[in-house]
Amino acid sequence: MEPGRQDRMAEDLLDSGPTPVPAVGTVPEAAARPVTGGPRRPDRSDGPVLAVEVADLHKRYPRAPKDSLAGVSFQVRRGEVFGFLGPNGAGKTTTIGILTTRIRPTGGRAVVAGVDVVADPVGARRVLGVVPQQNNLDRSLSVRQNLLFHASYHGVPRAERIRLADALLEQFGLADRAGGRPDDFSGGQIQRMMIARALMHSPAVLFLDEPSTGLDPAARLFLWEMVAELKAGGTTVVITTHDMDEAATLSDRVAIIDHGTLLALDTPAALVRSMTGERTLDCTVEPGPGAEVGAVGAALGALPGVIRVESLEDPGGAGWRFRIQVDGESASFVAPVAQAISATGGRLTDARLGEPNLEDVFIHLTGRALR
Amino acid sequence: MSTTTTEPTRPDHDTPDARHLAWGPWQTGLAILRRDLFVTGREFPIFLAQVILQPLFLLFVFGKVLTELGYARPGYEQVLFPGLVALAAVLTGLQSTALPLVIEFSYSNEIEDRLLAPLPTGAVAVEKVVFAAMRACVAAAVMFPVGVWILGSIPWQASTSAAVVVMIVLGALLGAALGLILGTYVPPNRISVTLTLVLTPLIFTGSSQYPWPSLSSLRWFQVVSALNPMTYVSEGLRGLMAPSVPHMQTWICFVVAIAALIVLMGVGMIGFNRRALG
Numbered sequence: 001m002e003p004g005r006q007d008r009m010a011e012d013l014l015d016s017g018p019t020p021v022p023a024v025g026t027v028p029e030a031a032a033r034p035v036t037g038g039p040r041r042p043d044r045s046d047g048p049v050l051a052v053e054v055a056d057l058h059k060r061y062p063r064a065p066k067d068s069l070a071g072v073s074f075q076v077r078r079g080e081v082f083g084f085l086g087p088n089g090a091g092k093t094t095t096i097g098i099l100t101t102r103i104r105p106t107g108g109r110a111v112v113a114g115v116d117v118v119a120d121p122v123g124a125r126r127v128l129g130v131v132p133q134q135n136n137l138d139r140s141l142s143v144r145q146n147l148l149f150h151a152s153y154h155g156v157p158r159a160e161r162i163r164l165a166d167a168l169l170e171q172f173g174l175a176d177r178a179g180g181r182p183d184d185f186s187g188g189q190i191q192r193m194m195i196a197r198a199l200m201h202s203p204a205v206l207f208l209d210e211p212s213t214g215l216d217p218a219a220r221l222f223l224w225e226m227v228a229e230l231k232a233g234g235t236t237v238v239i240t241t242h243d244m245d246e247a248a249t250l251s252d253r254v255a256i257i258d259h260g261t262l263l264a265l266d267t268p269a270a271l272v273r274s275m276t277g278e279r280t281l282d283c284t285v286e287p288g289p290g291a292e293v294g295a296v297g298a299a300l301g302a303l304p305g306v307i308r309v310e311s312l313e314d315p316g317g318a319g320w321r322f323r324i325q326v327d328g329e330s331a332s333f334v335a336p337v338a339q340a341i342s343a344t345g346g347r348l349t350d351a352r353l354g355e356p357n358l359e360d361v362f363i364h365l366t367g368r369a370l371r
Numbered sequence: 372m373s374t375t376t377t378e379p380t381r382p383d384h385d386t387p388d389a390r391h392l393a394w395g396p397w398q399t400g401l402a403i404l405r406r407d408l409f410v411t412g413r414e415f416p417i418f419l420a421q422v423i424l425q426p427l428f429l430l431f432v433f434g435k436v437l438t439e440l441g442y443a444r445p446g447y448e449q450v451l452f453p454g455l456v457a458l459a460a461v462l463t464g465l466q467s468t469a470l471p472l473v474i475e476f477s478y479s480n481e482i483e484d485r486l487l488a489p490l491p492t493g494a495v496a497v498e499k500v501v502f503a504a505m506r507a508c509v510a511a512a513v514m515f516p517v518g519v520w521i522l523g524s525i526p527w528q529a530s531t532s533a534a535v536v537v538m539i540v541l542g543a544l545l546g547a548a549l550g551l552i553l554g555t556y557v558p559p560n561r562i563s564v565t566l567t568l569v570l571t572p573l574i575f576t577g578s579s580q581y582p583w584p585s586l587s588s589l590r591w592f593q594v595v596s597a598l599n600p601m602t603y604v605s606e607g608l609r610g611l612m613a614p615s616v617p618h619m620q621t622w623i624c625f626v627v628a629i630a631a632l633i634v635l636m637g638v639g640m641i642g643f644n645r646r647a648l649g
Contacts, residue, residue, distance in 0.1 A: 061649070094649075102486065103649035122396060125489040136480035140410045149409075152402040153488035155394030197484070 083251030129203030288345020454579030464546025472554025551639030577601030
């Protein structure tokens, strides 16, 4: 990780001040359908500016040789969709576990919607909602009863919980099977039920743990729309995922964690921008008579702005292939590269621009090793 | 990195606002209890069959068949009936916490929704024990009409009925607390074998089929029986319901049962918190 990056991020956060809740118009079109009949979204305009504050969080499990969390700090603003990324075993689940009062930290501070989760776990449970990765619906109850009993645990008055349950079942496309038992439903439906259940007590902060794992594309799209809709309604959403597309699409900001420390935290666009030198230009060259691979590579490497030239295996055998790492927009290198190749007597026959994405950022920070 | 926040942080009770002022952990606990009662109520006949069957057969074979055939002395039902009431209370309590806890913590994860409800984690365990004890009390209560039906009459002293009720409740709670320990300390893949290994000795060393003081000629078994908390429930009920049968002093039974309940609950709560909180 780049030294000093975290500190910069902390300063950014502290300087940035309150973030305005984006206008509905900025929400992706698919999500802009009205929240009609949906759950009542409480007006959170007078709540704390920060939805989640984590400061120097430590966790060491009993008999573990080292910390699972070694001083993680970050803040999530109210109304934000916050993506939490990390390889398996990086500390994501532990962090979310602490924030949702299920794991006790060994040090540091964690606050959700203004409530310290360690000092007042009961108060924290009132303001947070959790959608776990695995089905934990009550098998002895119907879908509708799952929603109603959950709300009763949270003190939602009877008339209100009935209205809310019916509205959510309708909104989530579960109304016609509301009397069915969870065991009879598909993975996507189960997940919708768990989200609906979590919304029954109108949490200020909703935690979604790898929500799109195992979902078909339609179910995933529905999930994305729903998250955008929640955001539009002012609910803060913290989402852990392995799906980089999902993180980039949904999240206002993304945190990448590994080995119990925060490696990066920024908007997906800024994280991608930070990958200077990761832009590439893959080109295929038809060599001129008598030309040598080394000489062509050296000519390309001599171009201003080129960081590195790598000769690639060419299975098709149509020519020589090079991967050129560039500093700047890779498209602007096509012409100079073509000229440099011409100068060696060859010809540029194919060029592909490689723009980095969030996945590259992730791999760059956490490495390729399998865990 | 360390951050000191400059932004205002104050408790956010803006969500469902006023209702939180009146809504406390007690109400949440009662709501969870209501859920358990709702589910059991729906399956009440199955539940009754579950709890009646074993004591019914024990009562029939030992209290009726063996006595009528002359293998057991007349009057044995005086010994047996209070013991079987104790057995029904303790065993039903145990079974109502142990297996459900194992399943909810491992396979179904159902308990998570309750652990995330606004009440202290330990209160979820207390609710489990209270609910299991309620089931156990029903099981013990059902023994009375069944006893009258099979035996014709059952030992009963009107003057001690209140103490009998208290002893049954104690037995039910003891069983539920034992189940809390089993359900939280035993790994899911071992629960089946553990239940077999625990239940059989528990049933047969709990003085439910014999009066404990008469074991003086079988000293080692008397000592083993004294280690089983169910013995004090059996003996307590015997002393209260059939005082003519040899029995342990009732006050000792109450003191030991209460002390055992406190210890077992304490151990069970530690186990529960360990499972519920990382």
